[in-house]
Amino acid sequence: MTRLLFNFLIYPGFLFTACFGLVASWIDRKVTARIQWRVGPPWYQPLIDLVKLSIKEITVPRSASKGLFFLSPLIGLSAVTLVSMLVWLVNIDPVSKGFSGDIIVIMYLLTLPAIAVILGASASGNPLASLGASREIKMVMAYELPFIISLIVPVIKSGGLLKLSEIISYQAVNGSFIASLSGIIAFIIMIFCMQAKLGLVPFDASEAETEIIAGTCIEYSGMLLAILKLTKTMLMVALPLFLITLFWQGFTFLSLWKYVILLVIIILIRNTNPRVRIDHAVRFFWGKMTLLSIIAVLLAIKGM
Amino acid sequence: MAHKIIPIGPYHPLQDEPEFFKLHVDGETVVDIDIEIGYNHRLIEKIAESKSFDQVTFLVERICGICSTSHPFAYVNAIDDLLGVKSPERALYIRTVIGELERVHSHLLWLGLAGHFLGYNTVWMWAWRYREPVLDIFEKVAGNRQNYAMMKPGGVRRDMFEEDFPWIKKTLKDLIPKVDMFKGAVMDDPVIHARTEGVGVLTKEDVRQYCVVGPTARASGVGIDIRKDDPYAAYDKVEWKVITQEGGDVYSKAVVRILELYESINIILQCLDKMPKGPIDSGIKDIPPGEGIGRHEAPRGEVVHYIMADGGNSPARHKIRAPSYMNVASNKKAVIGESISDATIILAAVDPCYCCTERMAVVDYKTGKKLMDGQDLVRLSQEKTRKIAEKRIRS
Numbered sequence: 001m002t003r004l005l006f007n008f009l010i011y012p013g014f015l016f017t018a019c020f021g022l023v024a025s026w027i028d029r030k031v032t033a034r035i036q037w038r039v040g041p042p043w044y045q046p047l048i049d050l051v052k053l054s055i056k057e058i059t060v061p062r063s064a065s066k067g068l069f070f071l072s073p074l075i076g077l078s079a080v081t082l083v084s085m086l087v088w089l090v091n092i093d094p095v096s097k098g099f100s101g102d103i104i105v106i107m108y109l110l111t112l113p114a115i116a117v118i119l120g121a122s123a124s125g126n127p128l129a130s131l132g133a134s135r136e137i138k139m140v141m142a143y144e145l146p147f148i149i150s151l152i153v154p155v156i157k158s159g160g161l162l163k164l165s166e167i168i169s170y171q172a173v174n175g176s177f178i179a180s181l182s183g184i185i186a187f188i189i190m191i192f193c194m195q196a197k198l199g200l201v202p203f204d205a206s207e208a209e210t211e212i213i214a215g216t217c218i219e220y221s222g223m224l225l226a227i228l229k230l231t232k233t234m235l236m237v238a239l240p241l242f243l244i245t246l247f248w249q250g251f252t253f254l255s256l257w258k259y260v261i262l263l264v265i266i267i268l269i270r271n272t273n274p275r276v277r278i279d280h281a282v283r284f285f286w287g288k289m290t291l292l293s294i295i296a297v298l299l300a301i302k303g304m
Numbered sequence: 305m306a307h308k309i310i311p312i313g314p315y316h317p318l319q320d321e322p323e324f325f326k327l328h329v330d331g332e333t334v335v336d337i338d339i340e341i342g343y344n345h346r347l348i349e350k351i352a353e354s355k356s357f358d359q360v361t362f363l364v365e366r367i368c369g370i371c372s373t374s375h376p377f378a379y380v381n382a383i384d385d386l387l388g389v390k391s392p393e394r395a396l397y398i399r400t401v402i403g404e405l406e407r408v409h410s411h412l413l414w415l416g417l418a419g420h421f422l423g424y425n426t427v428w429m430w431a432w433r434y435r436e437p438v439l440d441i442f443e444k445v446a447g448n449r450q451n452y453a454m455m456k457p458g459g460v461r462r463d464m465f466e467e468d469f470p471w472i473k474k475t476l477k478d479l480i481p482k483v484d485m486f487k488g489a490v491m492d493d494p495v496i497h498a499r500t501e502g503v504g505v506l507t508k509e510d511v512r513q514y515c516v517v518g519p520t521a522r523a524s525g526v527g528i529d530i531r532k533d534d535p536y537a538a539y540d541k542v543e544w545k546v547i548t549q550e551g552g553d554v555y556s557k558a559v560v561r562i563l564e565l566y567e568s569i570n571i572i573l574q575c576l577d578k579m580p581k582g583p584i585d586s587g588i589k590d591i592p593p594g595e596g597i598g599r600h601e602a603p604r605g606e607v608v609h610y611i612m613a614d615g616g617n618s619p620a621r622h623k624i625r626a627p628s629y630m631n632v633a634s635n636k637k638a639v640i641g642e643s644i645s646d647a648t649i650i651l652a653a654v655d656p657c658y659c660c661t662e663r664m665a666v667v668d669y670k671t672g673k674k675l676m677d678g679q680d681l682v683r684l685s686q687e688k689t690r691k692i693a694e695k696r697i698r699s
Contacts, residue, residue, distance in 0.1 A: 032425075035426060036425060036426055036428075036429030036430070037429055037430065037433045038429060127308055127309070127310055128310065131310065131329075131332075131644065134331075134332075201423050201424075201425075202423070202495060204423060205645060208423060208645070212310070212644065271425070271426045272426060273424065273495055274419065274422035274423050274424035274427075274493070274495050274496055274499060275422055275423025275424070275499075275645075276495055276498070276499070277498070277499060277643065277645045277646065278332070278643075278645060279643070280495075280498055280499075
């Protein structure tokens, strides 16, 4: 029990992933700044941003439904913490091997941050926030379909394994899935879905600062806003690691370059694209991406 | 079903200017828009009546930060018109160079902002970076990055030095490949196409009905350009063409502005080559009674200044019409029926400059009843003009 609590709260759960995520988000900000001919912040900037936010007053709008308004950021944070703990554990801790069906659990948990954002935005009673929430709902419906279909690919390729640690060991024997055609297609689709799940440009319509003024988190301030930001930051660690685990033989601390590559891809996509409109995003995910993911599944069944 | 109201303003989240657009939305679709401006009325026209003719150039320069030479340019044109004499040849060329340099920096600024509105922050930062050399030229020529204070009734305040010309030419020629890059980035990017093509269309008919001016009109295929239609300064002495596009959408507006960058650079290079030697100031001493109208094609469209002098030291009446005053109203046509995501870029596509545009209405704050609206104020203003005219005739 204490071991599980330690895993959840400190290593490799909350604290470790948060620190890791802060570094990652510093890399994101620094590289973005360099691409845009700016200097960029010092390495501790994401941390002091969080500290600053958490010592500020929390303003609750009069029209808000208070319980949900306070609760939803915590729901998102705990879901992400759980995901990151599971993903880290199956990769670095040989004792804990996860459990059968943890892929499905992670799949559900990864939807929770978005749902928490929707709940919180709707609870705040702000018209712009509810607009952001409606966009987020459309977004979730759009990207979950190709995400789940592509998730089936490694399961099929490993012969029906639903346990992350077994998928890793299967890849260790038979080579990573991205070396195969169906694997690489599914992997690329997953990268786009990841960008949408992270709410980064080009799929940041729900938070579009320039259209609806940060939309879903417009009414959040102080500690709650810090939690929302931290959730995004930790998601930026958990999601790429989940992808690496599924498709790329997993990772150890020595093979963290895989994570860096994915991070750079995320940063490049976000800096070389304008924001797409929500209907374009839905068309993109339900059209091309779903079609491609079905093709990937068929190829995987064919054994390619 | 009652429509929800999405506010943009009273302080714009991005353009940092006071304005208020009330978007009435049904789901994601905009069904109506209330345009409310007038948060920042500064009584410029009234203040002008208490300044000397020389000081007014500095005053009108401060109407707008971005196109800070457009208003002085139109003002000195009005003075030239009032006096009925042309300023010295060299001064005309220098005015043209300054006016076009301003167009270059203003269009680059808009391009960056448009990128930011679309969530394309890289374009934003890059456009503003490549705008820096233009501001460097301004600093070299006028000593200031903004508010250059180059215009003066009857000439220009400061000369340009021939030894600077090679450097200015090189800086501008270096800018051309950068503009090529932006042209490519806008014209070849599929996402930008999807976001801007067919969005916020203003037809030729709309342009005529709303009296839209500048690049906004030219993007709808209406080739109005004061520089061509009513040449002033040195615009009739250099070769250039009016850029028009037929689409009328946000994409066409962006293309018009990008292509105008080439024309502006071209005009500046020609002016630098052809600039004659000679005086830069005709040394006006007195302004005789009379009226003058000055127009200038600002980066956003036609600026009109009307000056009435009564023989005194300062204008008896100074009337200003900024281009955004015409353009902002056309949003009513362009934005209805589009989605909220497109609303901000459509509202920004006319390159609005609210601070130029502020007009006043007198409202009783207890009842909220409008005591005087724009038309009443116009009537008051016209009455005053008539009174002054009568007084002048009598004396």
